[in-house]
Amino acid sequence: xxxxxxxxxxxxxxxxxxxxxxxxxxxxxxxxxxxxxxxxxxxxxxxxxxxxxxxxxxxxxxxxxxxxxxxxxxxxxxxxxxxxxxxxxxxxxxxxxxxxxxxxxxxxxxxxxxxxxxxxxxxxxxxxxxxxxxxxxxxxxxxxxxxxxxxxxxxxxxxxxxxxxxxxxxxxxxxxxxxxxxxxxxxxxxxxxxxxxxxxxxxxxxxxxxxxxxxxxxxxxxxxxxxxxxxxxxxxxxxxxxxxxxxxxxxxxxxxxxxxxxxxxxxxxxxxxxxxxxxxxxxxxxxxxxxxxxxxxxxxxxxxxxx
Numbered sequence: 001x002x003x004x005x006x007x008x009x010x011x012x013x014x015x016x017x018x019x020x021x022x023x024x025x026x027x028x029x030x031x032x033x034x035x036x037x038x039x040x041x042x043x044x045x046x047x048x049x050x051x052x053x054x055x056x057x058x059x060x061x062x063x064x065x066x067x068x069x070x071x072x073x074x075x076x077x078x079x080x081x082x083x084x085x086x087x088x089x090x091x092x093x094x095x096x097x098x099x100x101x102x103x104x105x106x107x108x109x110x111x112x113x114x115x116x117x118x119x120x121x122x123x124x125x126x127x128x129x130x131x132x133x134x135x136x137x138x139x140x141x142x143x144x145x146x147x148x149x150x151x152x153x154x155x156x157x158x159x160x161x162x163x164x165x166x167x168x169x170x171x172x173x174x175x176x177x178x179x180x181x182x183x184x185x186x187x188x189x190x191x192x193x194x195x196x197x198x199x200x201x202x203x204x205x206x207x208x209x210x211x212x213x214x215x216x217x218x219x220x221x222x223x224x225x226x227x228x229x230x231x232x233x234x235x236x237x238x239x240x241x242x243x244x245x246x247x248x249x250x251x252x253x254x255x256x257x258x259x260x261x262x263x264x265x266x267x268x269x270x271x272x273x274x275x276x277x278x279x280x281x282x283x284x285x286x287x288x289x290x291x292x293x294x295x296x297x298x299x300x301x302x303x304x305x306x307x
Contacts, residue, residue, distance in 0.1 A: 007041050008070045015067050018056040037062035048268035068140050075141040082281040091119035097126045098134040100201035102243050115290045122283045130204050138273050144284050160272045161296035167266045169259040171239045182262045190219040192238040194229050238272035
């Protein structure tokens with residue numbers, strides 16, 4: 001069975017757009033040419049790849065399986081091209097990263113600013129995703145690298161640990177919980193919380209934890225950054241659970257109380273994940289090295305102490 005790379009790329013664009021004409025446009029083909037190529041691909045495979053519906057196209061089970069393979073092949077093609085371009089150009093390539101909220105908002109901007117300043121020909125696509133979507137994206141080659149925290153089923157992945165953080169309870173000054181020697185998640189549930197926005201990694205993680213306790217998080221307000229969370233907490237709107245690294249930074253300018261959480265999940269190991277480290281383009285490997293270097297310079301964990 002012979003596959004034409006152009007046909008696979010066309011198929012992937014049509015699948016992403018869920019529309020033949022738009023997919024053909026992205027592949028720089030006419031709709032008629034795209035339709036003929038798609039039919040030939042289906043004939044070669046001996047199966048339909050799309051259901052034709054009133055709203056557009058939907059993948060069949062065979063189409064979903066082919067899309068996974070097509071994405072892997074496309075990413076590998078980009079890696080080959082990137083690696084061979086380095087013979088004539090210094091530090092070139094494109095890196096797609098799926099990362100959790102803490103990475104996107106707290107430390108990756110600083111890491112990438114330094115990394116990309118030294119490599120002007122490198123481009124980066126950094127997207128905030130939930131943990132399950134980060135893992136899925138790396139496994140199906142939608143992303144080169146993933147950055148996550150916490151427990152991980154590493155089957156099919158290569159994992160590089162680069163630092164440790166922890167989740168802590170943050171309250172305004174003179175809050176009743178400050179008097180307790182130990183604070184658990186359950187202890188916080190009688191109070192209103194300030195939370196990250198729906199769809200953020202931290203919000204999803206805490207929501208799942210509370211659901212396991214058969215309780216409900218009393219969310220008074222949701223915001224889109226750790227800084228906004230801290231400002232709301234300082235103003236007395238509610239309490240919140242945040243990464244220690246973010247809280248220490250904002251406590252420099254805000255009146256906040258930080259309490260240790262007596263929970264096993266509070267310690268958060270930060271890792272980079274990839275399908276195959278050796279198969280990554282050189283620029284992606286260099287970024288992992290940069291992450292490790294920055295973490296080691298900071299002692300591998302948030303600077304400062306809770307007290």
